[in-house]
Amino acid sequence: MLIVADENIPLLDSFFAEVGEIRPVAGRAMTADDVRDADILLVRSVTQVNEALLAGSRVKFVGTATIGTDHVDIDWLASQGIAFCAAPGCNANSVVEYVLSVISLHAERRGMANWSDLSVGIVGVGNVGGELARKLERLGFSVKRCDPPRAEQEEGDFDSLEEALACDVVSLHTPLTDQGQHPTWKLLDRARLDLLAEHQLLINSGRGEVIDGDALLERLDQSGAPTVVLDVWPNEPGISVELAKRVWLATPHIAGYSLEGKVQGTETIYRAVCRFLGLPARKKAGQFLPEPAMNKLAFTSSAEAVPAAYTAIRACYDPRRDDANLRRALALPQSERAVAFDNLRRDYPVRREFSSVKIQLKGTSKSLQDTFKGLGFKLKL
Numbered sequence: 001m002l003i004v005a006d007e008n009i010p011l012l013d014s015f016f017a018e019v020g021e022i023r024p025v026a027g028r029a030m031t032a033d034d035v036r037d038a039d040i041l042l043v044r045s046v047t048q049v050n051e052a053l054l055a056g057s058r059v060k061f062v063g064t065a066t067i068g069t070d071h072v073d074i075d076w077l078a079s080q081g082i083a084f085c086a087a088p089g090c091n092a093n094s095v096v097e098y099v100l101s102v103i104s105l106h107a108e109r110r111g112m113a114n115w116s117d118l119s120v121g122i123v124g125v126g127n128v129g130g131e132l133a134r135k136l137e138r139l140g141f142s143v144k145r146c147d148p149p150r151a152e153q154e155e156g157d158f159d160s161l162e163e164a165l166a167c168d169v170v171s172l173h174t175p176l177t178d179q180g181q182h183p184t185w186k187l188l189d190r191a192r193l194d195l196l197a198e199h200q201l202l203i204n205s206g207r208g209e210v211i212d213g214d215a216l217l218e219r220l221d222q223s224g225a226p227t228v229v230l231d232v233w234p235n236e237p238g239i240s241v242e243l244a245k246r247v248w249l250a251t252p253h254i255a256g257y258s259l260e261g262k263v264q265g266t267e268t269i270y271r272a273v274c275r276f277l278g279l280p281a282r283k284k285a286g287q288f289l290p291e292p293a294m295n296k297l298a299f300t301s302s303a304e305a306v307p308a309a310y311t312a313i314r315a316c317y318d319p320r321r322d323d324a325n326l327r328r329a330l331a332l333p334q335s336e337r338a339v340a341f342d343n344l345r346r347d348y349p350v351r352r353e354f355s356s357v358k359i360q361l362k363g364t365s366k367s368l369q370d371t372f373k374g375l376g377f378k379l380k381l
């Protein structure tokens with residue numbers, strides 16, 4: 001059994017050594033020659049999985065250790081009888097924590113006493129957007145949910161795109177597709193970007209092409225432009241330096257890169273491979289997660305909920321470090337930038353989720369306890 005796999009899938013040996021021989025390959029450069037003799041192909045988002053890659057190969061199962069599937073021609077796989085599995089939700093919480101950290105920085109930068117005075121419009125209310133909405137509402141934010149595909153299918157409190165785009169913060173969490181009733185390709189086109197005003201914050205941690213990059217560049221050169229944070233970009237890894245210069249925070253598609261998120265992605269495809277082969281799935285993500293370097297934070301009775309929350313959030317994850325690293329990479333000669341973008345992702349430092357930290361609270365208020373619980377930290381009272 002030959003398993004060809006993107007070398008950036010963490011814990012390949014730990015999960016798959018008992019299943020077959022593993023041949024790690026650079027995901028971005030994977031060719032038909034690399035996969036010809038494979039029985040199983042395991043990828044991440046940087047490998048285009050389609051007829052050009054797989055025609056004539058013996059691959060019978062494809063797994064992507066990611067939430068997004070826009071890099072996979074799922075219809076073609078089905079037409080060939082090739083089984084497919086993705087990892088829905090695996091790194092959703094990591095993306096939510098990225099967005100929460102960005103919102104905290106934005107509120108502080110605007111001198112707001114209470115971040116939950118910001119209204120938040122979420123476009124795409126699935127695993128990521130849904131969890132973001134739940135956390136924000138628990139923290140007292142007012143949230144608008146825009147998800148036309150869901151609104152058509154189920155009873156629920158959904159809002160229009162225009163209502164979401166009128167919020168103080170707009171966060172994009174749709175998949176990328178140019179097909180069907182609700183395409184998201186350039187969903188934020190020139191006209192919709194024109195609706196955004198100077199006081200607003202636009203965050204894209206879905207897929208880069210959901211925003212029209214040229215129109216965004218133009219909008220950011222006009223007066224009254226919104227503040228923009230991009231984790232995902234048109235044309236990765238060769239992203240526009242001009243666009244990066246004009247956005248507030250620029251990160252190299254790492255919103256989902258918590259250790260938990262990555263390892264859960266590997267676990268999901270491992271389980272699917274085991275099911276496909278009729279093997280018992282004995283390994284679990286939890287057994288490979290080390291004790292976090294920082295596992296405790298303490299606050300005293302004088303701590304106030306909002307500043308304490310910001311401290312704890314940023315102790316776990318502060319996007320300004322990723323922003324600084326990406327800007328350094330983009331200052332390199334043009335011919336080196338795309339590789340540098342990918343290297344930042346390949347060599348990403350260990351980042352742990354809020355749930356890995358126990359917050360010790362001595363004599364603190366109920367509101368402080370509720371805030372930390374709402375964010376997903378564990379409490380030690």
Ligand SMILES: NC(=O)c1ccc[n+]([C@@H]2O[C@H](COP(=O)([O-])OP(=O)(O)OC[C@H]3O[C@@H](n4cnc5c(N)ncnc54)[C@H](O)[C@@H]3O)[C@@H](O)[C@H]2O)c1
Nearest residue numbers: 067068124125126127128147149173175182205206255256
């Ligand atoms: N930056 C990162 O590191 C990172 C990490 C994980 C996921 N992602 C991206 O985020 C996307 C969303 O992830 P998810 O787990 O929430 O996916 P999901 O499939 O659970 O949810 C997506 C939601 O978007 C909705 N949707 C589809 N078309 C829409 C439209 N035109 N307008 C509004 N809503 C629409 C769907 O109905 C669905 O509810 C993924 O597809 C992936 O591309 C990025």
Ligand SMILES: O=C(O)[C@H](O)[C@H](O)COP(=O)(O)O
Nearest residue numbers: 044045046066067068256257
């Ligand atoms: O779709 C996803 O799960 C994310 O975008 C994921 O974090 C992408 O990471 P990559 O596969 O590019 O390493």
